[in-house]
Amino acid sequence: MSKDPAIQRMEKIVSLCKRRGFIFQSSEIYGGLNGFWDYGPLGVELKRNLKDFWWRRNVRERDDMVGMDGSIIMNRAVWKASGHEDTFSDPMVDCRSCKSRHRADQLPVKDGLKYCPNCGSRDLTEPRAFNLMFKSFAGPIESDENLVYLRPETAQAIFVQFKNVLETSRQKLPFGIAQIGKAFRNEINPRNYTFRSREFEQMEIEYFCRAEDGLRLTDYWLEERLRFYEDIGIPRSKIHVHDIPDDERAFYSKKTYDLEYEFPFGVSELEGIAYRTDYDLSRHIEHSGKPLEYFDEETKQKFVPHVVEPSAGVDRTALALLCEAFDEEIVVGENGKSETRTVLRFHPRMAPVKCGIFPLLKNKPELVAKAREIATALRPFMTVFYDEGGAIGRRYRRQDEAGTPFGVTVDFETIGENGPEKKDTVTLRHRDSMKQERVSIADLKGRLLEAIA
Amino acid sequence: MSKDPAIQRMEKIVSLCKRRGFIFQSSEIYGGLNGFWDYGPLGVELKRNLKDFWWRRNVRERDDMVGMDGSIIMNRAVWKASGHEDTFSDPMVDCRSCKSRHRADQLPVKDGLKYCPNCGSRDLTEPRAFNLMFKSFAGPIESDENLVYLRPETAQAIFVQFKNVLETSRQKLPFGIAQIGKAFRNEINPRNYTFRSREFEQMEIEYFCRAEDGLRLTDYWLEERLRFYEDIGIPRSKIHVHDIPDDERAFYSKKTYDLEYEFPFGVSELEGIAYRTDYDLSRHIEHSGKPLEYFDEETKQKFVPHVVEPSAGVDRTALALLCEAFDEEIVVGENGKSETRTVLRFHPRMAPVKCGIFPLLKNKPELVAKAREIATALRPFMTVFYDEGGAIGRRYRRQDEAGTPFGVTVDFETIGENGPEKKDTVTLRHRDSMKQERVSIADLKGRLLEAIA
Numbered sequence: 001m002s003k004d005p006a007i008q009r010m011e012k013i014v015s016l017c018k019r020r021g022f023i024f025q026s027s028e029i030y031g032g033l034n035g036f037w038d039y040g041p042l043g044v045e046l047k048r049n050l051k052d053f054w055w056r057r058n059v060r061e062r063d064d065m066v067g068m069d070g071s072i073i074m075n076r077a078v079w080k081a082s083g084h085e086d087t088f089s090d091p092m093v094d095c096r097s098c099k100s101r102h103r104a105d106q107l108p109v110k111d112g113l114k115y116c117p118n119c120g121s122r123d124l125t126e127p128r129a130f131n132l133m134f135k136s137f138a139g140p141i142e143s144d145e146n147l148v149y150l151r152p153e154t155a156q157a158i159f160v161q162f163k164n165v166l167e168t169s170r171q172k173l174p175f176g177i178a179q180i181g182k183a184f185r186n187e188i189n190p191r192n193y194t195f196r197s198r199e200f201e202q203m204e205i206e207y208f209c210r211a212e213d214g215l216r217l218t219d220y221w222l223e224e225r226l227r228f229y230e231d232i233g234i235p236r237s238k239i240h241v242h243d244i245p246d247d248e249r250a251f252y253s254k255k256t257y258d259l260e261y262e263f264p265f266g267v268s269e270l271e272g273i274a275y276r277t278d279y280d281l282s283r284h285i286e287h288s289g290k291p292l293e294y295f296d297e298e299t300k301q302k303f304v305p306h307v308v309e310p311s312a313g314v315d316r317t318a319l320a321l322l323c324e325a326f327d328e329e330i331v332v333g334e335n336g337k338s339e340t341r342t343v344l345r346f347h348p349r350m351a352p353v354k355c356g357i358f359p360l361l362k363n364k365p366e367l368v369a370k371a372r373e374i375a376t377a378l379r380p381f382m383t384v385f386y387d388e389g390g391a392i393g394r395r396y397r398r399q400d401e402a403g404t405p406f407g408v409t410v411d412f413e414t415i416g417e418n419g420p421e422k423k424d425t426v427t428l429r430h431r432d433s434m435k436q437e438r439v440s441i442a443d444l445k446g447r448l449l450e451a452i453a
Numbered sequence: 454m455s456k457d458p459a460i461q462r463m464e465k466i467v468s469l470c471k472r473r474g475f476i477f478q479s480s481e482i483y484g485g486l487n488g489f490w491d492y493g494p495l496g497v498e499l500k501r502n503l504k505d506f507w508w509r510r511n512v513r514e515r516d517d518m519v520g521m522d523g524s525i526i527m528n529r530a531v532w533k534a535s536g537h538e539d540t541f542s543d544p545m546v547d548c549r550s551c552k553s554r555h556r557a558d559q560l561p562v563k564d565g566l567k568y569c570p571n572c573g574s575r576d577l578t579e580p581r582a583f584n585l586m587f588k589s590f591a592g593p594i595e596s597d598e599n600l601v602y603l604r605p606e607t608a609q610a611i612f613v614q615f616k617n618v619l620e621t622s623r624q625k626l627p628f629g630i631a632q633i634g635k636a637f638r639n640e641i642n643p644r645n646y647t648f649r650s651r652e653f654e655q656m657e658i659e660y661f662c663r664a665e666d667g668l669r670l671t672d673y674w675l676e677e678r679l680r681f682y683e684d685i686g687i688p689r690s691k692i693h694v695h696d697i698p699d700d701e702r703a704f705y706s707k708k709t710y711d712l713e714y715e716f717p718f719g720v721s722e723l724e725g726i727a728y729r730t731d732y733d734l735s736r737h738i739e740h741s742g743k744p745l746e747y748f749d750e751e752t753k754q755k756f757v758p759h760v761v762e763p764s765a766g767v768d769r770t771a772l773a774l775l776c777e778a779f780d781e782e783i784v785v786g787e788n789g790k791s792e793t794r795t796v797l798r799f800h801p802r803m804a805p806v807k808c809g810i811f812p813l814l815k816n817k818p819e820l821v822a823k824a825r826e827i828a829t830a831l832r833p834f835m836t837v838f839y840d841e842g843g844a845i846g847r848r849y850r851r852q853d854e855a856g857t858p859f860g861v862t863v864d865f866e867t868i869g870e871n872g873p874e875k876k877d878t879v880t881l882r883h884r885d886s887m888k889q890e891r892v893s894i895a896d897l898k899g900r901l902l903e904a905i906a
Contacts, residue, residue: 018617019621020621021519021617021618021621021622024614024617026523026524026526026527026528026610027527027528027530027531027613028613028614028617029613029616029737029741029743029745030528030530030531030534030613030740030741031528031530032528033524033526033527033528033591033601034591034592035591036524036526036527036591037524038521038522038523038524038610038614039521039522039523040521040614040617040618040621040622041519041520041521041618041621041622042621043521043522044520044521044522045520047522048508048520055501056833060832060833060835060836061832061833063828063832063839066474066494067494067497067498067501068491068492068493068494068496068497069491069492069496069497069500070479070491070492071479071486071489071490071491071652072525072635072652073479073486073489073587073637073651073652074479074480074486074489075479075480075483075484075485075486077480077483077484078480078483081483092593101593101594102593130593134526134589134590134591135589135590136587136588136589136603137587137588137639138486138487138488138489138587138639138651139487139639139641140545140554140555140583140639140641141554148486150589150603157479157491160480160481160482160483161477161481161491161493163482164471164474164477164481164493165474165493165494168472168473168474168493168494168495169474169493169494170840170842177494179497182525182635184526186590186591186592186593188592188593198526198591199524199525199526284482287483288482288483290482292482375516379513379514379516380509380513380514382513383513386516387623389623
């Protein structure tokens with residue numbers, strides 16, 4: 001029986017990510033750790049490009065947005081106020097027989113009765129709420145007073161600093177506060193590679209506004225975010241917008257869109273855009289006793305702003321970029337035989353390496369010197385990879401697999417051995433079409449910068 | 454009795470950081486949390502500039518360095534192997550009378566006897582080792598098997614992924630792996646503002662080499678790192694290089710330099726550059742049973758590489774940038790009276806905002822439109838701040854205090870009201886000298902980009 005092609009595709013992506021240094025298991029040499037992942041040399045650059053572009057688009061290029069960076073560990077009172085301490089939980093049962101613990105809604109059933117997937121016993125406790133926040137203690141004593149949580153979301157840091165940011169940034173409604181940072185959830189079943197992990201990174205905006213603008217701005221942010229995904233290479237057609245019906249939304253939300261991507265393992269959430277009304281700020285006003293209201297200088301009114309929250313996952317988006325980019329095609333190799341070419345068709349602005357630079361031969365000093373000179377000249381402006389090892393076709397293929405959009409080859413024409421006409425020109429090879437063109441070295445930087453902007 | 458001027462200076466810096474949105478107490482509205490800090494709109498940009506420049510200098514511009522990004526929570530076995538579980542501790546005593554806990558080496562003494570600083574009792578336990586790693590549990594049961602730590606340093610993630618990175622990056626010795634990320638230490642006494650906090654960010658390089666090159670490369674990295682600090686605006690004269698003597702170094706280190714900065718609260722460590730020999734990789738080979746050796750293709754030898762570790766603190770360096778930049782000077786104000794000007798003299802490449810943009814008058818639509826047009830044109834390339842409120846002198850002062858190196862004023866000459874000669878020129882004002890010059894709008898972007906590169 002042959003495997004599901006989507007599962008096969010996912011297996012190939014996972015294998016490529018390991019082989020080329022995008023993603024490794026955390027602590028792999030010690031058997032790993034379930035739900036934790038490391039990013040290798042290519043993975044870290046992919047994530048950097050994604051986060052930098054998000055920041056540029058949402059913070060730097062907007063005059064109605066400022067950034068912040070809150071601590072992962074906050075005062076426990078934050079999570080009491082937000083409701084996480086009481087309600088951020090999954091239902092769990094314990095097996096009295098083997099002492100293992102499982103999610104109540106995922107227990108196997110036989111003859112109409114649930115049983116322990118570990119030992120088969122039916123002697124299970126009633127479901128109890130298991131809080132998904134990682135606990136720790138700050139300070140020298142493990143007391144209730146010193147109990148802290150690792151934040152399960154970055155959003156609350158924005159709400160509790162709303163007043164400080166408002167007062168120091170001189171913004172007026174509507175305006176947003178943006179943050180990128182790690183969050184932790186003690187998932188019972190981490191799964192789907194990096195999609196559902198216990199440690200992950202979020203890119204969140206809290207966009208504060210007047211109550212009457214909330215619904216309109218939720219739709220505005222939906223469009224903005226879809227445009228963002230298009231601009232990083234995920235077409236609108238691959239994103240399913242799920243307008244969450246009234247009875248499935250959180251009680252305080254008047255509108256919520258889930259943006260879902262067609263991953264090989266199924267259509268799954270990339271981002272949520274939630275109109276959260278004034279719920280969060282009101283909770284913190286109530287619990288802290290501090291005035292977090294907004295004062296409108298024109299109308300002289302004081303009120304609690306409403307908020308629209310576009311909240312995206314860095315790791316999920318990076319995984320979507322990998323899944324979207326992954327391609328295999330049959331091409332005719334240098335030996336005339338057909339072969340499979342693996343290529344990551346990243347948008348040039350997301351590609352970890354922008355340009356491979358190759359001297360045609362490694363034992364010809366003039367070629368090597370010129371290629372190194374070009375690499376050095378480009379490096380202040382973009383990530384480049386210099387490679388002199390192996391046949392040129394193999395070097396191209398290696399960069400195809402890394403998703404490098406451009407290849408520059410320094411050959412005998414470059415150094416003037418075939419006459420002065422083509423001196424100081426190089427071969428510029430395009431990853432997707434594999435087409436090659438002759439470009440003068442003087443034009444190279446400009447051409448590349450334009451493509452990756 | 455007047456205060457120590459250094460303490461006064463530090464108090465002013467702390468006050469400015471709060472007032473202008475560089476740094477806030479974490480969870481401030483709930484009374485804060487000892488040892489945790491948030492970065493506001495200006496602080497997050499300062500940190501971004503610092504981290505981005507470190508990455509550019511150390512990773513992108515070098516062909517012998519690759520990056521990675523490891524998880525904060527790793528398999529506990531990592532910390533057994535590294536020695537942290539056994540030895541990363543401070544000596545603590547408990548007060549039997551009031552149950553409080555204190556660092557043994559910081560207890561107050563009276564009549565030759567130590568006493569509890571909380572209740573005065575002398576009924577103290579013997580010192581016991583208190584491990585500084587934050588503990589938590591990954592998985593649904595709080596068992597020894599599920600015990601995990603928040604990493605107390607980023608370095609170990611690099612060592613345990615050495616083989617994966619080596620195999621995927623095709624690097625040859627000497628080469629380095631760089632990482633920026635958060636780490637956590639449960640300090641008993643967090644102090645000196647953000648200098649010693651419980652949650653902090655590190656920028657670390659592990660530079661792998663042959664044993665015979667270790668000492669030379671340690672000195673090479675000392676020079677590199679001093680040059681880095683100069684290039685972000687911390688002069689070499691303000692950095693004390695402390696060559697740690699033999700009997701004070703870790704037993705496995707053959708050379709360690711501490712780079713210390715003259716903070717107002719004392720000369721304190723910014724960065725350590727430690728030649729750690731083959732200690733770390735050898736420990737992980739021993740504990741994991743995995744072959745982490747390097748195979749030299751030319752000599753056909755297999756060996757454990759040595760490593761030089763330049764390890765810097767992001768928060769400490771950001772604080773040094775703030776301390777170094779902070780200045781007060783007496784100037785003659787617009788009303789002819791002398792006044793104190795507070796200015797953050799950041800290097801333009803570190804400044805959170807690069808350029809303030811001001812229409813001379815806010816009720817003149819042509820001025821406002823032109824100023825907004827300039828802001829929009831610059832925004833894709835740098836962080837700008839548009840401000841139309843208040844007298845122009847006050848707007849300049851506000852940007853001085855934020856450390857913005859340039860101010861652009863759009864006035865009547867800009868829009869051609871004083872004749873065609875100065876049309877499409879603006880006033881470019883320099884923060885440090887307060888000098889103003891006339892610059893054409895067409896030249897503006899180039900001038901600014903050159904200064905902040």
